Amino acid sequence: MPSKQRPASSTRRTEAPTSDPLALDEQLCFAVYSTMLSLNKVYRGLLRDLDLTYLQYLVMLVLWEKDSVNVSEICKRLALETTTLTPLLKRLEVRGLVQRVRSALDERQVIVSLTAEGRAMHAKASGLPSCVAQAMALNPNEIGILRDQLLALRSNLDRNA
Secondary structure, X not given: OOOOOOOHHXXXXXXXXXXXXXXXXXXXXXXHXXXXXXXXXXXXXXXXXXXXXXXXXXXXXXXXXXXXXXXXXXXXXXXXXXXXHHHHHHHHHHOOOEEEEEOOOOOOOEEEEEOHHHHHHHHHHOOHHHHHHHHHOOOHHHHHHHHHHHHHHHHHHHHHO
């Protein structure tokens, strides 16, 4: 789907910052948080057809990129705790999208692999990024720049947390 162009003025702040540094609209954290809520609404609608939650979709992205991954690697990639990931993986397993098996080399590790149905879902999900881009009204270059800025911000925050 082609992305819609928006007026240049819609991307810039036109009002002067308030004198109150604690004003809600001056907080970057709130801008990021409320944007993520809106992004989740878009994904919720798109993922309904796949019958996936947003977090389940993220797990599937990890597995489509590299199949047969241990739980700790998925946790690391998604910045999740195992207590959050394990029930999510169980639901994906019940749906027949993944299977979990103990590693033969180290039974403390659980390896998560896609099933044939999980692999087939990759094709069904392939149009999601363009739908999200259209909802954002950004072109691929703008999305890449924004993603890179957010990743740099996250890295700085992690380093200074």
